[in-house]
Amino acid sequence: MAIIEFPKDIRWGAATAAYQIEGAATKDGRGLSIWDTFSKTPGKVLNGDNGDIACDSYHRYEEDIELMKELGIDIYRFSVSWPRIFPTGTGEVNQSGLQYYHDFVDALLANGIEPMCTLYHWDLPQALQDKGGWENRETVDAFAEYSDLMFKEFDGKIKKWITINEPWCVSFLSNFIGIHAPGYQNLQLATTISHHLLLAHGKAVTKFRESGLTGEIGYAPNLEWNEPYSNKQEDIDACNRGMGWFIEWFFDPVFKGSYPQFMLDWFEKKGVTLSIQDGDMAFIHQPIDFVGINYYTGSVVRYKENHELFDNEKVDIGYEKTDFDWNIYPEGFYKALSKLKDQYGQIPIYITENGACYNDGVENGRVKDQRRIDYLKQHLTSLSRAIDSGVNIKGYLTWSLLDNFEWAEGYDKRFGIIHVDFNTLERTKKDSYYWYKQTIKNGWFDM
Numbered sequence: 064m065a066i067i068e069f070p071k072d073i074r075w076g077a078a079t080a081a082y083q084i085e086g087a088a089t090k091d092g093r094g095l096s097i098w099d100t101f102s103k104t105p106g107k108v109l110n111g112d113n114g115d116i117a118c119d120s121y122h123r124y125e126e127d128i129e130l131m132k133e134l135g136i137d138i139y140r141f142s143v144s145w146p147r148i149f150p151t152g153t154g155e156v157n158q159s160g161l162q163y164y165h166d167f168v169d170a171l172l173a174n175g176i177e178p179m180c181t182l183y184h185w186d187l188p189q190a191l192q193d194k195g196g197w198e199n200r201e202t203v204d205a206f207a208e209y210s211d212l213m214f215k216e217f218d219g220k221i222k223k224w225i226t227i228n229e230p231w232c233v234s235f236l237s238n239f240i241g242i243h244a245p246g247y248q249n250l251q252l253a254t255t256i257s258h259h260l261l262l263a264h265g266k267a268v269t270k271f272r273e274s275g276l277t278g279e280i281g282y283a284p285n286l287e288w289n290e291p292y293s294n295k296q297e298d299i300d301a302c303n304r305g306m307g308w309f310i311e312w313f314f315d316p317v318f319k320g321s322y323p324q325f326m327l328d329w330f331e332k333k334g335v336t337l338s339i340q341d342g343d344m345a346f347i348h349q350p351i352d353f354v355g356i357n358y359y360t361g362s363v364v365r366y367k368e369n370h371e372l373f374d375n376e377k378v379d380i381g382y383e384k385t386d387f388d389w390n391i392y393p394e395g396f397y398k399a400l401s402k403l404k405d406q407y408g409q410i411p412i413y414i415t416e417n418g419a420c421y422n423d424g425v426e427n428g429r430v431k432d433q434r435r436i437d438y439l440k441q442h443l444t445s446l447s448r449a450i451d452s453g454v455n456i457k458g459y460l461t462w463s464l465l466d467n468f469e470w471a472e473g474y475d476k477r478f479g480i481i482h483v484d485f486n487t488l489e490r491t492k493k494d495s496y497y498w499y500k501q502t503i504k505n506g507w508f509d510m
């Protein structure tokens with residue numbers, strides 16, 4: 064067997080998000096989010112599930128932190144529910160909401176766990192959506208106001224900030240493909256929103272820099288790896304368009320100061336234009352301290368004339384799949400990270416999400432999720448290879464600490480290393496929890 068070893072200073076963590084774990088949807092002054100609305104719209108979420116209770120982490124976070132401490136992680140990525148802070152998105156601050164996050168962050172720090180805070184993980188205040196949501200540039204300013212308040216309120220406690228989680232999901236998955244809130248299917252709308260999200264990121268970075276506060280700030284784009292089906296130019300081009308939607312479209316503006324021309328040309332062919340105002344790109348193109356990368360899967364892609372948005376299609380060449388039917392493609396993890404290094408340089412990278420959906424249940428008090436252990440081994444092996452090749456990896460945070468509300472799939476899809484019984488809310492450490500705990504302790508594992 065091969066020993067896969069990691070640098071002694073790598074950070075080991077786990078990740079969650081507010082709407083997926085907190086519950087307490089109407090508790091202590093929290094306002095409604097678009098996911099409260101969407102999940103209660105018939106047909107939008109499997110089994111009609113919603114986040115009213117979720118893992119009830121709002122009330123059970125001390126238990127969760129005990130589990131984190133036993134696990135041995137030293138960093139924990141969570142998100143703040145914007146409508147818990149500003150119930151209507153702007154204006155009056157909900158002090159009970161702030162107090163909840165102070166109590167939570169203080170408990171993390173008291174247990175030697177560094178908080179990594181995502182300011183936006185998809186739960187836009189409904190009141191802002193009612194005024195146009197991310198299509199309205201006023202939402203960009205509201206996000207900057209909310210971010211500024213959080214930076215100042217948690218100065219000295221939170222030193223790693225993530226502005227936007229997965230702008231591709233917030234824009235295209237939610238407003239073009241339409242399976243996430245608010246559920247529109249309009250390419251122009253989605254493309255406009257993608258620009259406003261990057262602008263919101265940039266304005267929040269500006270607020271952080273102007274505040275002079277200590278800490279680091281970044282964003283967390285998601286990426287998939289696409290491999291061309293053949294070395295025919297039409298397949299290579301089709302593959303690059305697909306990946307350009309995840310990588311160049313959301314990385315070039317931040318790291319190069321402009322949108323990728325090949326993608327702009329393609330969108331123009333589809334009748335889509337971007338209205339960029341003077342100064343927008345200067346906000347977006349500000350230096351950041353790290354980038355959070357969310358990686359789960361990859362696909363083989365080939366050209367298919369007039370098919371979907373990019374004249375391409377995924378080809379199933381027999382990859383093993385998770386219980387979410389996603390390809391298991393660890394090679395793509397290494398290739399994607401290598402591409403980022405080659406195209407954007409040595410920006411520090413935290414893997415802010417990587418994990419798999421396996422729905423193994425509790426049998427005699429145990430959850431035998433060997434398939435998740437295998438997935439983690441394969442992807443951490445790729446990560447180790449990327450580190451050895453010079454990619455500037457600072458940490459790895461698995462998705463997710465807990466089984467939780469998996470958006471349009473509700474509670475049907477389980478990503479946690481800890482099982483949650485959504486009837487009793489009982490937590491059960493899975494075999495993968497124990498494997499990850501040993502790997503963190505050792506700093507290596509036996510492949």
Ligand SMILES: CO[C@H](O)c1c[n+]2c([nH]1)[C@H](O)[C@@H](O)[C@H](O)[C@H]2CO
Nearest residue numbers: 080228229285286357358359469478
């Ligand atoms: C398509 O994969 C995306 O990168 C992605 C996967 N995931 C995500 N983004 C989100 O950030 C999480 O909230 C999801 O729970 C998690 C699992 O679905």
